[in-house]
Amino acid sequence: MANSSEGTHRVTISDIAKRAGVSKGAVSLALNDRPGVSDETRKRILAIVKELHWSPNRAARALSAAKAGACGLVLARPARILALEPFFVELISGAESELSERSIALTIQLVHTVEEEIAVYRRWWAERRVDGILMVDLRTNDPRVEELRRLGLPAVVVGGPVRDDGLPSAWHDEAPVVADVVRYLATLGHTRVARVAGLGEFVHTATRTAAFLDVTSELGLAAEVVETDFEPESGARATRKLLSRPEPPTAIVYDSDLLAVTGLGVAHQMGFAVPDDISIVAWDDSLMCGLVHPPLTAVTRDIPAYGAAATKLLLATIDGHSPGDIVTPRGVLTPRGSTGSARAAQRESAPTN
């Protein structure tokens, strides 16, 4: 009862100053480790700061520094998809590792459309609620890029590159990784391969598809690409379509782990054995790939590192440096049980549904 107001009272710099018998300015100098105050006084002040458990008030600091002390991330995919895409949470975890060090907050908002996303950027920046943002799911001719530039809101794109003088980005060329995957399948003897892609408007989807078609044609493989909107239902449909062909592919590369797991379920359901009848490769590796049976061969990227790199770049951009793009480490193929030799699959025609 006696201390009931303990949690309520705020310690301010004035309190410190009063207690130390100096001015507010002196305290400020001492706190920021700048000259203008004697060593002894500084020590005394810092001791009192500790004793009184003083912490700077973010709002006050933000106001005087004209910095929000926060970065933003807007996600424009349906929540139930996001919930299942480990990519985003891992990205967030990587971003945080950079931010929390500098005690910058991460503000997240989920929206439904790109238009809403842009509206959020406008509001955030108008209110100076964030100092910069991380942007994901870059599209070809993405309207967000121009808008962000117009606003002057510091931003970094996760997964570029953004053409011309767009925005800085953290990315790596995925074409060689696609080539690795296709060559791996070719080595296993597959001659009919397919790709279940994500949304074609996304730059990363388009890049991977182009590379896929290039490499397969170079190797003389029969190739097919089916686009989806990343929704599991859509992925299931794509898989069903592919496996219903008179001569179905013997290997399918999916554009996310979620799509791959969906494909695995559909294959099972249609009576295809994995990997004997059909090999499956996931893009982006998460725990989920290892949980299902058989465990999925996947392209593994260190996504938290990806998020951390992008965040580092963002912080530099906010600070006014304008470093070039950051190239992140490329993904590597992690073979697991879902891929196998094509011989079994080709020996006989596919099972009927």
Add this chain to the structure above:
Amino acid sequence: MANSSEGTHRVTISDIAKRAGVSKGAVSLALNDRPGVSDETRKRILAIVKELHWSPNRAARALSAAKAGACGLVLARPARILALEPFFVELISGAESELSERSIALTIQLVHTVEEEIAVYRRWWAERRVDGILMVDLRTNDPRVEELRRLGLPAVVVGGPVRDDGLPSAWHDEAPVVADVVRYLATLGHTRVARVAGLGEFVHTATRTAAFLDVTSELGLAAEVVETDFEPESGARATRKLLSRPEPPTAIVYDSDLLAVTGLGVAHQMGFAVPDDISIVAWDDSLMCGLVHPPLTAVTRDIPAYGAAATKLLLATIDGHSPGDIVTPRGVLTPRGSTGSARAAQRESAPTN
């Protein structure tokens, strides 16, 4: 070139006031829809506000209102687990639906331990970075509850109840739901059932376990509970242990969808057919449950609604009202392909590994 500073200049209330030929105070009154200014002037002011695209500066508003305009959520589970637990993203999406309406931000932080979590609360509150927080994964004798009360940081627990005069919470009694699940299995003829539980320190785990043992004993079923730490490896071990018994259970209820999917993989791997040899029930339904083969019978809750209810309660708490706990709708069992009659399973002994 001419407009190059467009994105940089900030419009303030002073600008509006100058332009309208009134004082800042008048503008403030007009903006906040409060009396003290004539209707005509108000209109004129609002028009200028629109014309100049004015938005309030959060930092300034926060400073003068002594409100951060943000709520916090700290998650203390490993990122790679969080990434796969749809629960959290869905919870966030529900929370946001409430927050964004009032244009309150959601600040998220991932940490490793409860101690770190508490440290974040202290810092956030000391800095007035948030106005309140949503707390998850309540434990028995949870140290966070006392600390939050001591700090005076407004908080709501998602999934209570918190005993005594702890903190307000949004929750529902899960015992009846557990009973439903067990009765459902009993009706299918199962007599040996097991539960792969989460962390026993979590209140919801303890509640479900107690209910599970109660109901099974009441129905005369052989029951066993194995605890895990929610990690897939740990869940896999538990499943392996159960299925290696001389008389293995014919049905297992898992404490999350992630654990259930893991269990399904292990069962497949050990040569158990699902649901013929072993029935599987997941707790918390997400897309993932429908993707695997066979699709998992699961306890379905409207988690976004849960998050929204908790957030509503939090906002009320912040505003100084102290409403009682909110009781959220209970989960319902959604039967799918992973549960079946026990007859097949009991007819013969379990397959060997």
Add this chain to the structure above:
DNA sequence: CTGTTAGCGCCTTCAT
């Protein structure tokens, strides 16, 4: 009904 004023808590000039 209007306009002026004084803070919110911090930082950064300036004089001293």
Add this chain to the structure above:
DNA sequence: ATGAAGGCGCTAACAG
């Protein structure tokens, strides 16, 4: 080396 003063943008309590 120190202290006093002013401003960041907004709100609220005053006078006019």
